[in-house]
Every structure is written in C-alpha cells, then in structure tokens.
Amino acid sequence: MADILRERERQVYRKGDLQPFQLDCEKQSAAGSVSQRACVFCGSRVVLYPIADALHIVHGPIGCASYTWDIRGALSSGPELHRLSFSTDLQEMDVVQGGEKKLYAGLCELIDAHQPKAAFVYATCIVGVIGDDVEAVCKRVSLEKGIPVLPVHSEGFKGTKKDGYRAACDALLKLVGTGSPEGITPHSINILGDFNLAGETWMIRDYYKRMGVEVVSCITGDGRVDEIRRAHGAALNVVQCSGSMTHLAKQLEEKYGTPFIRVSYFGVEDMSKSLYDVARHFKDKEMMKRTQAMVREELERLMPQLADYKRALTGKRAAIYVGGAFKAFSLVAALRHLGMTTVMVGSQTGNKDDYEQLRELCDEGTIIADDSNPLELSSFLEEKDVDVFIGGVKERPIAYKLGIGFCDHNHERKEALAGFEGMLNFAREVYSSVMSPVWRLTPRRRGSNLEVVK
Amino acid sequence: MLLRHTTDEVLERTSLTINPAKTCQPVGAMYAALGLHNCLPHSHGSQGCCSYHRSALTKHYKEPVMAATSSFTEGASVFGGQANLLQAITTIFTLYNPDVIAVHTTCLSETIGDDLVQIIAKAVAEGKVPEGKHVIHASTPSYQGSHVTGFSNMAKALVTYFADPEAAKSKQITLMPGWVEPSDMRELKNLAARLGVEVTLYPDTSDVLDTPHTGKHEFYPKGGATVEQIKASGGSLAAIGMGPSASQAALEALQSKCGVPGTLLELPIGLQATDRFIDTLRTLAGVEVPQSITDERGRLLDVISDMHQYLHGKRVAIFGDPDQLVSLVEFLNLLDMKPVYIVTGTPTPQFETRIQTALGGNVPEAKIKAGLQADMYLLHQWIKQESVDLLIGNTYGKYIARDEDIPFIRHGFPILDRVGHSYFPSVGYAGAMRLLEKILGAFMDRQDRDAPEERFELTM
Incomplete structure (x- = not known):
C-alpha cells in the first residue's frame, strides 16, 4: 500500500540519492490521489479573510461559504465583520438563469446594513461555468454605493491554491493607491503575508515600532481597508509567506517603485535577520542600534527559557508537511535550534527553487516531497521513526494514530508561533507533544526510549 | 460582541444566507460512503471540495478521513470530467485498492453535465474496475438541498447499487x-x-x-x-x-x-x-x-421525575438538521420545556407539520423556519427580540451563546470544539439520559454562576 505512485516518483527525493536533484513540482495532482491540497478559492479566501472591515461575500452554492466561515484564527483589534459568513447560496434556478441578480441584491442589502469599507466578491467554480459577469455587478454596486467592490476570480478549478493567492493579490492591487499617502514618514513599511494568527501581527508590529519603523498597513493580518488603500505610500514592502504575497510585492514595485524584501518571522535566527534586514534597508545607524538592543533584550529573555526545552528535545526527529515551502525553511532552522533533526519535509505547493533550497538546508537522508498524500506521509513517518509531525488539520490525526506528537503550524495554531515569544511557544508546543506521557502507552513507543509503564 | 453586526430588527432578505445552518450535499455523501467497509469516497470536482469535506469531517471526529478527488482543471470544466474520473478510477484501484469507490458529484461536475452512469459503464467496459470491485455514484449537486440531502442520496445509492432482490429471505x-x-x-x-x-x-x-x-x-x-x-x-x-x-x-x-x-x-x-x-x-x-431495556427506560423516567422542576417552561432555541430537530423538539416538549425557535437550513417538506406534531400544541408561539434564509443570523435576530434560556445546536451556536449570554449545548454537525459526540450516543434511552444530563448541567451551572451569595445553593 505504501508504494509511491509511479507518476509521483519524481515528486519524492531522498537527500543523498545518487541521481541529480530534480524534483517535479508545480504540477496537477494525479486524478484519484488523496491529495492534501485545496483549490483556488481556498487560496483567495485565506489571504483576504483577515481584512476585518470589509464584506466578504461568497458567490456560489452554500458549501464554499460554510467551510470557510471563521476558518482561520486571524484576530482583529476592531471590527469583526470578517468572521460572519455571507453567501448567495445559489439554487438550481440560479444556476439555470444566472446568479447576477441575486448577487446584486445581496451586495446592496449587505452594504446598506453593515456599511463596510469595501466588499470582496469571491467567484466559486460554478460562477465560472454559468458565466455570471461578476465584474460588471461589482462595478455597478461600487458606483451606486460609493465603496470599492472587488471581484476575486477564485473559481476553484482554475489552478491551485497558489493561483488563488494571485487572484487575491490582484484584488488588493485595485485597492492600493486609492488612498492618500500624505503624512507617511520615510521609514515606513507594509507588512505583507502575515495574517495575525493568534495575534502574531501585533507582536511583529510592536517590534517595528520599537525599531522606529512606521507600519502603514498589514496585508492582511488585522487588516483595514483604509490602510491598504494608502499602502503605496510606504517606503518598503516586507514580505512574509512569500508564496501568497510575492506577486503583490512585485506589482507594487512595478507600479509604485516600492522595493521589497523577503523575511520570515519564525525561529530566532530568521526573526532577528528579518529585523536587521529592514533596519539595514533604511541605512539609519540609530535604527540599527535600537534594533540590536531590542534583539539582544529579547534573546536574553528567551534563551534561558529555551535551554530547558532544547535539553529535552535534542536528538528528536521531526517531519514537516506544510502548504507553502517557504515556511518549511524557517521550521527546519527553528527545529535545529531546538537540537532536533528534520527527517522529512514537504509542501503542497513548493516550486523548484524552494525545493533546491530545502535540499541545501537539510541533512543527508532527509525525504523531500511535493504534493504528498496520507499513505506516503504515514509511511515516511514510520520509516523515519519521527517524534513530532508539523502540519495542518488533515495531518494531525494521522500523526496521533501512529503515536507521534504533532504541532499545528497552520490555521489552527492556538499560540503565536512567530517572533521571539513565538519561538518559546513553538518550543513549548513541540515539547509538550513529543514528551507527552500518552505515547508511553501506545504500541509504537512501548519499550523504546521512553520509560515503559508497567 | 462577536456578532455585533447582527441587527435586532429582522430585515427582509431576498437573496442571501448569512451564517448558514447547513452546508452542501457532497460532505453528506462522503460521510455516508465512509459507512461502507473498504470504501474510498471520491469527489468528482475541484480539489478544494474534497479538501474542505475531509477537513470538516476531521475537525468533527478528530480522525483521519480518506477521500480522493478528480482534481478538475480548466480543461475538465470545458471538455467534461470523464477523462479525470477514468484516470482516477485507475489510480485509486492501483494505489489504494478499495472494494468500492463511491463517487459523488459537485456543483461543477453537475453543471457541466457529466453523466456518471455512462462514465462508470465505460470504466467497467474498459476493464478499469477489477473483478469483484465496484464503482458506485450519487448525484449530489451543491445547489440543491443540503448536506443531509447528500447523505440521503448516497444512502440510497448503496441500495440501488448493491441490495439484491434475489437475496435469500432472512429474519434479519x-x-x-x-x-x-x-x-x-x-x-x-x-x-x-x-x-x-x-x-x-x-x-x-x-x-x-x-x-x-x-x-x-x-x-x-x-x-x-x-x-x-x-x-x-x-x-x-x-x-x-x-x-x-x-x-x-x-x-x-x-x-x-x-x-x-x-x-x-x-x-x-x-x-x-x-x-x-x-x-x-x-x-x-x-x-x-x-x-x-425496560429498566433503562425506567431510570430515564426516574431522572425526569426527580428533576422536572428545573425544566418547566424553559425557552429553547434549537437549530440543526431536520430529522434531529423533530425528535429533539418532541423530547424537549416531554420535558415540559418550550422550544420556541426552530431553524434548519435544509429545505424540508412537511417540516413545520412534523415540528407542530412534536410540540403537540404546547408551544403556539413557536417560530419555525426551514430552507432558504433559515440561517443563524435569523435565529439570532429572533433571540435578540426575545431571549431564550437555552440554545442547542452545532458549534457555530457559540457566537450567539456568548454574545447573548445563553447556556449552550452542542448537538449536531459540525462540533469543532468539544469531544464526546463520537463516543456517547444521543439515541436510545441512554442517549436521552445523556441529553437530559447535559441540559440539567447547563441550567444548574448557570444558576450557580448567577446566584447571589446568599442564595447560592448546596443541594439542587
């Protein structure tokens, strides 16, 4: 059963294999595979969802709205409009006659009732097939109601989650530049690609504040329409989660000449480097000094606390399977910081460069996989005798069934994992799961390196 | 106030569902198909559908949920999904080796008009279905009915594909x-x-x-x-x-x-x-x-009689799937409680009649709504107009419960934030006992929380 489908042979690689490294990726999943991937709509929805004062209306049958109702712990410090679920709930007659009228009426009703700052209209699979002119409806409502009404072309079948990110970025691009950049200081940035899961954007924002950097907008964590409208006034775009937001950053560079840098807020090294990179960009000695002092202060507080976890976790083995590969780089480094080895790493949507970089980062023998599935994942976990698996909602129960610890590094994270504090939370989560006494009772670990319960 | 955007006044809505009390057909078909041994459910549509359904079921059950997908692309949406499904059938039997592939459709494959009967026949004719193995299907367009309809359609497919009219007569x-x-x-x-x-x-x-x-x-x-x-x-x-x-x-x-x-x-x-x-x-x-069994029933009756004074006249708002609601309402009525708001997103013929029968004329003020715009936004508006003592429904009820400070019991699908539903039944006398325990617990916890010091009771 654990065979790798022949077509997938080239999507799995073991570091140290003799053949030259060439991992197939960015290809359609084979029809019939139990893929862990999602769709275009999913990509758009997760990226735009945290904009809290916008209306998010899903144009399609009810399911797409139901499954994404408050799906992500993206916190808001103000409005909570984004946590409601709005759907045109298309019925059979709408499919026959078209859903434009319903969409128009729904948008008008909602905008009147909630006075949002903007509206995003997500086109789902069926809308693409029945041929509703979503663009025209949005334009009309926008004119009538005087707010931006933005179509998001996220028909599920039109690619992968990555294409959904792109559709989301395209919608955002229409917002940026419509507000006044007046009063924005030279040392200013946009935070791109942090979604304020468990309040992470707030922590990152605070670091920048302490450095003396003005944050113009967060796209999209704790996002606000008016902030995004003036995002073109920022001097620098700082991009995390490059899979979702590089497209936007590139477009902003092209259109407004705003440079961008890629960062990661996960793990001590990457977090520090990110802040230094931003400080370096502004060529301000005082800012660099403040940054150094802040990093020192944070590390001095963090390191002694991490030491205990590191002692316990040294030598443990981890497996990683995440949506975007960029996150995996930081995770490999963060785990290494805790004395752990990554023995398997994969992603749903990585590209060639991502996997090349992963190969460089990882130790000999590490399995690298693109677009994996539960069968493969279970066999990798067993083969590599993994102690903790880092993934998302569909991976969690697989780890537990095998008697392996788990850490959710996706939508369902409960603690902030970004930043210096986040590193401590991450260490604590990994520790609490790896060292849980429950594994002593499970068949896999009975009689191995943990104490056996008689 | 998470739902601060909910207005007190019930505004006429013509074209929207807000905070749905339902989801779409395919997830129900997937759940039903998982009730067949050695069966791999298969979603004939885009990859996202399958991913969402697996995630929804995994969150509810904390269990791995396996299902495959036809992984529709732009091409499939133009030329039809036949090639994808034929490829999928081969892939699945080669790699995952189930006894049965249970295919359900999606809004996409229904709209482009894929003929599942014909595609499956073609797969059989081309020898893609190994001896002794089966491919079955249910038509589950997401723009009709709800997740319950999808369950019903797949349950029916089990009969139409497998039940044997020539089977030996038995006492079973x-x-x-x-x-x-x-x-x-x-x-x-x-x-x-x-x-x-x-x-x-x-x-x-x-x-x-x-x-x-x-x-x-x-x-x-x-x-x-x-x-x-x-x-x-x-x-x-x-x-x-x-x-x-x-x-x-x-x-x-x-x-x-x-x-x-x-x-x-x-x-x-x-x-x-x-x-x-x-x-x-x-x-x-x-x-x-x-x-x-007689004793078990007797114990249930005994608890009801012991505790009935805590139940009298309590107003309940309840939402979920129609069949669940009818029986729950009947039970609440028996317990001398008043189910005043009853909402299901699933369009259900005879729903109001069934509920009225279950109420036995005891709650003339009951508001009952099924189908379009029967959503949790409406339910919340009703509650804002006149509150209730208890809310019963799936996890999405927690927003209303928190905002309106109402005791809340989780029942139905999905439950994303508690365990127990997989392990403790709500059917049978034992199930009724558990429901009753939860209801009493909710009321008594509330009474303990709200009682002024001098009225805080030891014995209840």
Missing part, C-alpha cells in the same frame, strides 16, 4: 440510521442485540470514525457495512428508516427494488421516539423487550 431486519454519530449507530446495534434481533445497519460509521488507537493509521478502518451485508439486505424481513430527510429515499428504494417492507420512523432520540423504535423492532421481529 435492515436499519437505516440516518445522519447520526458513530456512537449512535453503535447504540442502535446494541439495542437490537439486546432485543435479540438480528440487524444489518447501513451506512455504519462506527469503527470508522471512532477508531481505537492501535499505533497504526488504518487507511480503511475495520468498521462499515460490507457490500455482502447490503446485498443480503435485499432479503430482509423488514427495514426501518430513521428520519425522513436522511433515510426515506433509501428505505423506499429497498422496498421497490427488493420488496422489503419499510417502516419510516423519526430518529429515536428522546423517550417517546425510542419507545416507538423499540416497539417497532419488537413487533417486526416478534420478540419480547428484555428487562434490562
């Missing part, structure tokens, strides 16, 4: 449990066994979505009704379908295809509905009800 009784939890299915089988009645129950997700820890990830867990059992159900003495929305179609199919006489009951949730279930089984099989 077929139970169609409707969309209930694995714990409920287990309990129904237990009750039948205690009555000494031989039954086949399908779909049966017990030992599929409540599996014990073995240290292995079983791609196909040991539970689920087998194809052989469903074939043999064609020779059943009788069949009982529980809940019209989820089971009537399958029950009628079994009757018309195999001549098995069917009895349609409401879900055996609560005392009276369980009485009817036990009595029907007893009559059909010609058995005596054992003392242990």
Whole structure:
C-alpha cells in the first residue's frame, strides 16, 4: 500500500540519492490521489479573510461559504465583520438563469446594513461555468454605493491554491493607491503575508515600532481597508509567506517603485535577520542600534527559557508537511535550534527553487516531497521513526494514530508561533507533544526510549 | 460582541444566507460512503471540495478521513470530467485498492453535465474496475438541498447499487440510521442485540470514525457495512428508516427494488421516539423487550421525575438538521420545556407539520423556519427580540451563546470544539439520559454562576 505512485516518483527525493536533484513540482495532482491540497478559492479566501472591515461575500452554492466561515484564527483589534459568513447560496434556478441578480441584491442589502469599507466578491467554480459577469455587478454596486467592490476570480478549478493567492493579490492591487499617502514618514513599511494568527501581527508590529519603523498597513493580518488603500505610500514592502504575497510585492514595485524584501518571522535566527534586514534597508545607524538592543533584550529573555526545552528535545526527529515551502525553511532552522533533526519535509505547493533550497538546508537522508498524500506521509513517518509531525488539520490525526506528537503550524495554531515569544511557544508546543506521557502507552513507543509503564 | 453586526430588527432578505445552518450535499455523501467497509469516497470536482469535506469531517471526529478527488482543471470544466474520473478510477484501484469507490458529484461536475452512469459503464467496459470491485455514484449537486440531502442520496445509492432482490429471505431486519454519530449507530446495534434481533445497519460509521488507537493509521478502518451485508439486505424481513430527510429515499428504494417492507420512523432520540423504535423492532421481529431495556427506560423516567422542576417552561432555541430537530423538539416538549425557535437550513417538506406534531400544541408561539434564509443570523435576530434560556445546536451556536449570554449545548454537525459526540450516543434511552444530563448541567451551572451569595445553593 505504501508504494509511491509511479507518476509521483519524481515528486519524492531522498537527500543523498545518487541521481541529480530534480524534483517535479508545480504540477496537477494525479486524478484519484488523496491529495492534501485545496483549490483556488481556498487560496483567495485565506489571504483576504483577515481584512476585518470589509464584506466578504461568497458567490456560489452554500458549501464554499460554510467551510470557510471563521476558518482561520486571524484576530482583529476592531471590527469583526470578517468572521460572519455571507453567501448567495445559489439554487438550481440560479444556476439555470444566472446568479447576477441575486448577487446584486445581496451586495446592496449587505452594504446598506453593515456599511463596510469595501466588499470582496469571491467567484466559486460554478460562477465560472454559468458565466455570471461578476465584474460588471461589482462595478455597478461600487458606483451606486460609493465603496470599492472587488471581484476575486477564485473559481476553484482554475489552478491551485497558489493561483488563488494571485487572484487575491490582484484584488488588493485595485485597492492600493486609492488612498492618500500624505503624512507617511520615510521609514515606513507594509507588512505583507502575515495574517495575525493568534495575534502574531501585533507582536511583529510592536517590534517595528520599537525599531522606529512606521507600519502603514498589514496585508492582511488585522487588516483595514483604509490602510491598504494608502499602502503605496510606504517606503518598503516586507514580505512574509512569500508564496501568497510575492506577486503583490512585485506589482507594487512595478507600479509604485516600492522595493521589497523577503523575511520570515519564525525561529530566532530568521526573526532577528528579518529585523536587521529592514533596519539595514533604511541605512539609519540609530535604527540599527535600537534594533540590536531590542534583539539582544529579547534573546536574553528567551534563551534561558529555551535551554530547558532544547535539553529535552535534542536528538528528536521531526517531519514537516506544510502548504507553502517557504515556511518549511524557517521550521527546519527553528527545529535545529531546538537540537532536533528534520527527517522529512514537504509542501503542497513548493516550486523548484524552494525545493533546491530545502535540499541545501537539510541533512543527508532527509525525504523531500511535493504534493504528498496520507499513505506516503504515514509511511515516511514510520520509516523515519519521527517524534513530532508539523502540519495542518488533515495531518494531525494521522500523526496521533501512529503515536507521534504533532504541532499545528497552520490555521489552527492556538499560540503565536512567530517572533521571539513565538519561538518559546513553538518550543513549548513541540515539547509538550513529543514528551507527552500518552505515547508511553501506545504500541509504537512501548519499550523504546521512553520509560515503559508497567 | 462577536456578532455585533447582527441587527435586532429582522430585515427582509431576498437573496442571501448569512451564517448558514447547513452546508452542501457532497460532505453528506462522503460521510455516508465512509459507512461502507473498504470504501474510498471520491469527489468528482475541484480539489478544494474534497479538501474542505475531509477537513470538516476531521475537525468533527478528530480522525483521519480518506477521500480522493478528480482534481478538475480548466480543461475538465470545458471538455467534461470523464477523462479525470477514468484516470482516477485507475489510480485509486492501483494505489489504494478499495472494494468500492463511491463517487459523488459537485456543483461543477453537475453543471457541466457529466453523466456518471455512462462514465462508470465505460470504466467497467474498459476493464478499469477489477473483478469483484465496484464503482458506485450519487448525484449530489451543491445547489440543491443540503448536506443531509447528500447523505440521503448516497444512502440510497448503496441500495440501488448493491441490495439484491434475489437475496435469500432472512429474519434479519435492515436499519437505516440516518445522519447520526458513530456512537449512535453503535447504540442502535446494541439495542437490537439486546432485543435479540438480528440487524444489518447501513451506512455504519462506527469503527470508522471512532477508531481505537492501535499505533497504526488504518487507511480503511475495520468498521462499515460490507457490500455482502447490503446485498443480503435485499432479503430482509423488514427495514426501518430513521428520519425522513436522511433515510426515506433509501428505505423506499429497498422496498421497490427488493420488496422489503419499510417502516419510516423519526430518529429515536428522546423517550417517546425510542419507545416507538423499540416497539417497532419488537413487533417486526416478534420478540419480547428484555428487562434490562425496560429498566433503562425506567431510570430515564426516574431522572425526569426527580428533576422536572428545573425544566418547566424553559425557552429553547434549537437549530440543526431536520430529522434531529423533530425528535429533539418532541423530547424537549416531554420535558415540559418550550422550544420556541426552530431553524434548519435544509429545505424540508412537511417540516413545520412534523415540528407542530412534536410540540403537540404546547408551544403556539413557536417560530419555525426551514430552507432558504433559515440561517443563524435569523435565529439570532429572533433571540435578540426575545431571549431564550437555552440554545442547542452545532458549534457555530457559540457566537450567539456568548454574545447573548445563553447556556449552550452542542448537538449536531459540525462540533469543532468539544469531544464526546463520537463516543456517547444521543439515541436510545441512554442517549436521552445523556441529553437530559447535559441540559440539567447547563441550567444548574448557570444558576450557580448567577446566584447571589446568599442564595447560592448546596443541594439542587
């Protein structure tokens, strides 16, 4: 059963294999595979969802709205409009006659009732097939109601989650530049690609504040329409989660000449480097000094606390399977910081460069996989005798069934994992799961390196 | 206030669902298909559908949920999904080796007009379906009905594909449990066994979505009704379908295809509905009800009588799936409570009549709504106008419960933030006892929380 489908042979690689490294990726999943991937709509929805004062209306049958109702712990410090679920709930007659009228009426009703700052209209699979002119409806409502009404072309079948990110970025691009950049200081940035899961954007924002950097907008964590409208006034775009937001950053560079840098807020090294990179960009000695002092202060507080976890976790083995590969780089480094080895790493949507970089980062023998599935994942976990698996909602129960610890590094994270504090939370989560006494009772670990319960 | 955007006034809405009290058909079909042994559910549509359904079921059950997808692309949406499904069938039998692939459609494949019967026939003709293996399908367009409809359609497909009119006549009784939890299915089988009645129950997700820890990830867990059992159900003495929305179609199919006489009951949730279930089984099989079941019923009645003064006149808002609601409302009514707001997103013929019957004329002020715009936004607006003492429904009720400070009991699908539903039944007398315990617990916790110091009671 654990065979790798022949077509997938080239999507799995073991570091140290003799053949030259060439991992197939960015290809359609084979029809019939139990893929862990999602769709275009999913990509758009997760990226735009945290904009809290916008209306998010899903144009399609009810399911797409139901499954994404408050799906992500993206916190808001103000409005909570984004946590409601709005759907045109298309019925059979709408499919026959078209859903434009319903969409128009729904948008008008909602905008009147909630006075949002903007509206995003997500086109789902069926809308693409029945041929509703979503663009025209949005334009009309926008004119009538005087707010931006933005179509998001996220028909599920039109690619992968990555294409959904792109559709989301395209919608955002229409917002940026419509507000006044007046009063924005030279040392200013946009935070791109942090979604304020468990309040992470707030922590990152605070670091920048302490450095003396003005944050113009967060796209999209704790996002606000008016902030995004003036995002073109920022001097620098700082991009995390490059899979979702590089497209936007590139477009902003092209259109407004705003440079961008890629960062990661996960793990001590990457977090520090990110802040230094931003400080370096502004060529301000005082800012660099403040940054150094802040990093020192944070590390001095963090390191002694991490030491205990590191002692316990040294030598443990981890497996990683995440949506975007960029996150995996930081995770490999963060785990290494805790004395752990990554023995398997994969992603749903990585590209060639991502996997090349992963190969460089990882130790000999590490399995690298693109677009994996539960069968493969279970066999990798067993083969590599993994102690903790880092993934998302569909991976969690697989780890537990095998008697392996788990850490959710996706939508369902409960603690902030970004930043210096986040590193401590991450260490604590990994520790609490790896060292849980429950594994002593499970068949896999009975009689191995943990104490056996008689 | 998470739902600060909910207005007190009920504004007329023509074209929107806000905070749905339903989801779409395919997830129900996937759940039903998981109740078949060695079956891999297959979603004929875009990758996202399958991913969402697996995630939804995984969050509810904390179990791995396996299902494959046709992974539609732009090409499939133009030229049809036949090539994808044929490829998928080959891939699945090669790689995952199930006994059955249970295909359900999606809004996309329905709209582009894929003919599943023809595609499956082609797969068989081309030898893509190995000897002794099966590909079945249910049509589950997301723009009709709800997740309950999808369950019903797949349950019916099990009958139309497998039930054998030539099966040997037996004394066995077929139970169609409707969309209930694995714990409920287990309990129904237990009750039948205690009555000494031989039954086949399908779909049966017990030992599929409540599996014990073995240290292995079983791609196909040991539970689920087998194809052989469903074939043999064609020779059943009788069949009982529980809940019209989820089971009537399958029950009628079994009757018309195999001549098995069917009895349609409401879900055996609560005392009276369980009485009817036990009595029907007893009559059909010609058995005596054992003392242990009579005693169990007696204990339930005893607790109700012990605690009835805590229940009188309590106003309840309840939302969820129609079959569940009808039986729960009947039970609440028996408990002398007042279910005043009853909402299901599932369009349901006769829903109001069934609820009124369950209420027995005791709650003339009850507001009942099913189908379009019967959503949690409306329910919340009703509650804002006149509040209730208890809210019962799936996890999405927690927003309303928090904002309006109402005691809340989780029941239904999905439950994303508590465990227990997979393990403790709500059907049968034992299930009714558990529901009652939860209701009393909710009221008493609230009383303890709110009581002024001098009125804080030790004995309740």
